[in-house]
Amino acid sequence: YNTLQENELAIFHKMIVKRILDCFPTAIQLGRIAELEYSILLPNMNDAQLKQSVTSFNQPYIINDNVAISPVCQLGFSTYPHDNTNTEKLLKYARIAAEHAYKSAMLVVQFKANLDTSHEENKKLILQINQALENSSFHLAYQPQYSLPDRKLIGCEALVRWQDIS
Numbered sequence: 001y002n003t004l005q006e007n008e009l010a011i012f013h014k015m016i017v018k019r020i021l022d023c024f025p026t027a028i029q030l031g032r033i034a035e036l037e038y039s040i041l042l043p044n045m046n047d048a049q050l051k052q053s054v055t056s057f058n059q060p061y062i063i064n065d066n067v068a069i070s071p072v073c074q075l076g077f078s079t080y081p082h083d084n085t086n087t088e089k090l091l092k093y094a095r096i097a098a099e100h101a102y103k104s105a106m107l108v109v110q111f112k113a114n115l116d117t118s119h120e121e122n123k124k125l126i127l128q129i130n131q132a133l134e135n136s137s138f139h140l141a142y143q144p145q146y147s148l149p150d151r152k153l154i155g156c157e158a159l160v161r162w163q164d165i166s
Helices: 006-023 047-057 087-104 113-134
Strands: 029-034 037-041 061-063 067-069 075-077 108-110 138-147 152-162
Touching (some): 006 047, 006 061, 037 087, 047 075, 075 087
Antiparallel strands (some): 029 037, 061 067, 138 152
16 A cells, blocks of 8 residues: 555545445445545444455455555444444544454454443553653562572563552
């Protein structure tokens, strides 16, 4: 993808849209959110239908008869009204599910409340680690390793410790 010329990139994006519409024929609305991120409003598709559509989508693209691109589509979705009725929240939840699909190498992941909780916890932990780095809250400690039968020091482990004040 990164090696495509500008004209090939334009062709590729048109092919993606056509493939999305072919693989998700019940799509009511399609929107491009980012470079290779799309939102699709789909009515009443079950998990098996979604997996089949994603598998079909993941077939190679041939551009200008000589460039083959094998996409990896991973789908995260949220459901209306079960997950929320607010469009922005539904999109946020779908993105969280898509991120989980990517990290776990799954084709399709449905949003569940625990995904949002773990997502928020990870964001909080990253913020705390960054603050700890800025405040020099990490310190190096050495833990000796002894051979019990010989009663001799045989080495040590270097450990990074974090004194979390909160």
